[in-house]
Every structure is written in C-alpha cells, then in structure tokens.
Amino acid sequence: xxxxxxxxxFEKDVIQSPLPVLVDFWASWCGPCRSIGPVIEEISAEYEGxxxxxxxxxxxxxxxxxxxxxxxxxxxxxFDKGQIVDQxxxxxxxxxxxxxxxxKVLTG
Amino acid sequence: MKRYEAVVVGAGPAGMTAAxxxxxxxxxxxxxxxxxxxxxxxxxxxxxNYPGFPKGIKGYELADLFSDQLESYANLTRVQxxxxxxxxxxxRKLLHVDEDWLEADSVVIxxxxxxxxxxxxxxxxxxxxxxxxxAMCDGNxxxxxxxxxxxxxxxxxxxxxxxxxxxxxxxxxxxRNSFRAVPLxxxxxxxxxxxxxxxxxxxxxxxxxxxxxxxxxxxxxTGNEEFLPLxxxxxxxxxxxxSRFLPAEIARDEQGFVITDTEMRTNLPGVFxxxxxxxxxxxQIITAAGEGATAANAVNSYLEHAHG
Numbered sequence: 001x002x003x004x005x006x007x008x009x010f011e012k013d014v015i016q017s018p019l020p021v022l023v024d025f026w027a028s029w030c031g032p033c034r035s036i037g038p039v040i041e042e043i044s045a046e047y048e049g050x051x052x053x054x055x056x057x058x059x060x061x062x063x064x065x066x067x068x069x070x071x072x073x074x075x076x077x078x079f080d081k082g083q084i085v086d087q088x089x090x091x092x093x094x095x096x097x098x099x100x101x102x103x104k105v106l107t108g
Numbered sequence: 109m110k111r112y113e114a115v116v117v118g119a120g121p122a123g124m125t126a127a128x129x130x131x132x133x134x135x136x137x138x139x140x141x142x143x144x145x146x147x148x149x150x151x152x153x154x155x156x157n158y159p160g161f162p163k164g165i166k167g168y169e170l171a172d173l174f175s176d177q178l179e180s181y182a183n184l185t186r187v188q189x190x191x192x193x194x195x196x197x198x199x200r201k202l203l204h205v206d207e208d209w210l211e212a213d214s215v216v217i218x219x220x221x222x223x224x225x226x227x228x229x230x231x232x233x234x235x236x237x238x239x240x241x242x243a244m245c246d247g248n249x250x251x252x253x254x255x256x257x258x259x260x261x262x263x264x265x266x267x268x269x270x271x272x273x274x275x276x277x278x279x280x281x282x283x284r285n286s287f288r289a290v291p292l293x294x295x296x297x298x299x300x301x302x303x304x305x306x307x308x309x310x311x312x313x314x315x316x317x318x319x320x321x322x323x324x325x326x327x328x329x330t331g332n333e334e335f336l337p338l339x340x341x342x343x344x345x346x347x348x349x350x351s352r353f354l355p356a357e358i359a360r361d362e363q364g365f366v367i368t369d370t371e372m373r374t375n376l377p378g379v380f381x382x383x384x385x386x387x388x389x390x391x392q393i394i395t396a397a398g399e400g401a402t403a404a405n406a407v408n409s410y411l412e413h414a415h416g
Contacts, residue, residue: 027245029166029168030242030244030245031146031149031150031151031152031167031168031171031242031245032150032242033245034144034146034150035143035144035146035150036143036144038143038144038188039142039143069237069318069319070236070249071236071237071238071240071246071249071250071319071340072237072239072240072242072245073245073246075236087236088236089236089237090235090241091143091150093143093190094142094189094190
C-alpha cells in the first residue's frame with residue numbers, strides 16, 4: 001500500500017529516504033488521478049523493499065506542490081537520494097511507469 | 109489460461125454497459141481494464157446531457173455509478189492489468205493482460221480514445237509543465253493567470269467555460285472561423301467577458317524551457333505569426349483511437365477507428381466493438397452505453413448460434 005506524505009514529512013520521508021521514492025501528486029476531485037490509482041498501488045506492492053511509494057494530496061499540501069512546480073495532476077516524481085530522477089504527468093500505463101523505474105532508478 | 113464466453117476490453121461507459129448486459133444474459137464474462145473504471149468519463153467535468161440527471165453530474169461520480177452496477181453479478185469477473193495484445197485465432201479470442209492470457213469465445217472491444225496532441229516540438233516535455241488535457245484537474249493551478257485552449261469542438265468549448273471561472277483570461281484558439289461545438293455551449297462562452305476568440309488561428313510553436321511561457325500563433329487568413337504569452341495551454345483538438353493492441357486483420361477506417369455494422373459486429377466473427385473506438389461521428393456517453401448494450405445483444409446471438 002502506498003502511504004500519504006505531507007508538507008511536514010516531505011523532507012524526512014522523501015528527500016532523506018534511503019530508498020528511491022515515487023511521489024504521486026493527486027487530488028480527490030481529479031478523474032485521471034483516480035484512473036491511475038490502481039497502478040500506483042500495484043507498483044507499490046511489486047517494488048516493496050526497492051522503492052517507497054507516497055501520495056501527496058495537492059489541496060492539503062500546497063508547499064510541496066508549489067516547490068516542485070506541479071501544474072497538472074496526476075504527476076509522479078521519482079526521487080533518488082533527494083534528487084529528481086524523472087517526472088511523469090498523466091494517467092500513464094503501468095508498463096510505462098515500470099520501464100522508467102527499472103531503467104532510470106533500479107539500474108543506477 | 110482462464111476461459112470465458114465473452115471478454116470486454118475497456119471499462120468506460122461502453123464496456124461497463126456491455127458487461128452488465130452480458131452478465132444479465134447469463135454469459136460468463138470478463139471485463140478487462142488497465143486503469144480505474146470510467147475511461148474518458150474520468151476526465152469530464154460536468155455531464156449535463158446524460159438522461160436521468162437533471163441537475164447534471166460529475167464525470168467521476170457517473171463513472172462510480174456505472175461501476176457499482178456491475179457488482180452483483182457472480183458470472184462477471186473484473187480483470188485489472190496492462191492490456192497488451194488481442195489475438196484472434198479462429199473461434200478463440202485471446203487477450204494478454206499483464207502476464208496472463210484470457211481466452212474467450214467472443215470479444216467486445218471498448219478501448220476508447222485518448223486526446224490527440226498538437227504534434228509540435230516540445231509538447232511532450234511541456235506536458236504537466238503548462239500543457240494539460242484536463243481543465244477540471246489542472247485549472248486550479250492557473251488561478252488568476254492567462255491560459256489558452258486549443259480546439260473548437262464540444263470538449264474545447266466546455267473546458268474553456270470551466271476555465272473562465274478560475275483564470276483571468278482564456279484565449280480560445282481555433283483553426284476554423286466557426287465551432288463544431290453545440291450552440292448552447294458556444295453561446296454561453298460568448299457571453300463570458302474574459303474570453304478572447306482567436307479564430308482561423310493555429311498554434312505553430314510552443315515556447316518555454318522549464319515550463320510553458322507562450323505559443324506562436326499563426327493567422328491562417330493573413331499568414332501572420334505572433335507570440336502570445338500564456339501560463340497554460342489546454343489542448344482539445346480531437347481524439348485518437350486506443351488500438352495498438354488490436355490485430356491488423358480487424359478492419360479500421362483511415363484514422364484507425366474500428367469499423368462495425370449497426371449490430372456492432374466487426375469484419376471478424378465473434379469480434380465486436382462499441383463506444384468511442386468505433387468509426388462514427390457521434391461520441392457521447394449515451395451512445396457508448398447504447399452501443400455497449402447492442403454489442404452484448406449481438407454477442408448473445410453469436411454465442412447461441414455458435415453453441416448450436
């Protein structure tokens with residue numbers, strides 16, 4: 001299961017995380033965010049122990065959303081050692097996300 | 109390999125309606141979907157033209173209601189995973205979902221469409237950095253700013269109307285001098301003060317490094333080009349079929365949409381299509397649902413005939 005992250009925990013849970021982190025920026029009223037919900041959960045289960053998966057509600061956490069220039073949701077940002085590895089917008093497929101994770105995060 | 113009498117590909121309005129009807133015929137059915145149920149409904153702000161909802165309903169709320177209606181049928185299995193290939197092997201239809209193959213006697217293709225891109229350099233890079241295909245989702249990020257909307261159909265005009273309530277100014281950029289959208293929406297948009305109509309105009313370039321900073325507009329009547337600063341650009345220039353997983357032998361029109369007869373039968377026995385993936389002019393929730401029901405009826409006739 002993915003976990004929720006807030007503005008307050010972002011530094012500890014994401015930036016200082018020992019594992020790579022995928023953060024899904026979402027909102028409850030966003031249809032495509034709902035679309036990709038099951039994909040995020042599957043990624044979280046399949047990559048358990050390899051990457052951490054967090055969801056950040058943009059309505060409740062404006063500081064992080066603004067800091068990372070979120071202008072569309074869903075946007076997934078992948079962090080590794082506090083640095084942005086990639087940023088993906090829209091309800092992309094699971095295969096698409098897996099390819100990015102496998103090639104840009106787990107091989108590095 | 110799991111076997112079914114019918115497999116429905118895609119859980120938008122067409123697929124979910126086909127699944128309900130198939131289940132009620134007593135047909136052992138699988139409904140495969142790679143994302144959440146709803147399809148393009150999940151990107152629709154307000155649905156005002158679906159019968160039974162006189163006050164309108166949010167797209168995602170209607171998607172949930174469609175989905176809830178599937179819950180009570182023991183002969184209907186919902187399969188969630190990446191749909192990568194459909195194979196037609198005579199009477200056997202094989203659908204690849206994640207790592208597994210589903211086998212069925214019949215298939216109803218309801219894979220739908222996605223928004224077409226402008227086809228300009230930098231477009232992919234600026235998606236999510238100023239470019240969007242969903243005003244409901246992303247409009248709030250542009251509160252008080254200036255945005256463009258590209259297109260002249262119902263989606264473009266409806267989404268522009270939504271944006272006028274949030275942003276300071278909307279430039280509606282349309283290559284023709286009249287709209288394909290229904291007059292009801294066009295009239296509403298014309299009555300709003302913060303819209304600038306850029307007619308007979310196309311976007312010829314997208315500008316911005318880290319995020320969209322503006323677009324080049326080309327006036328088709330004069331040939332003149334000019335720079336228009338924009339914080340956001342919402343693109344609604346039509347749809348393209350989600351058909352990459354389909355085998356070549358299923359007949360398509362020149363744009364790639366699946367050709368069927370009035371009973372939703374394709375050129376291959378036991379292969380049906382319904383909803384936005386079909387070659388047709390009218391793409392609405394109600395037509396998708398209607399076609400889903402028609403397709404289920406045709407599947408039932410096909411299976412009765414095939415099983416003798």
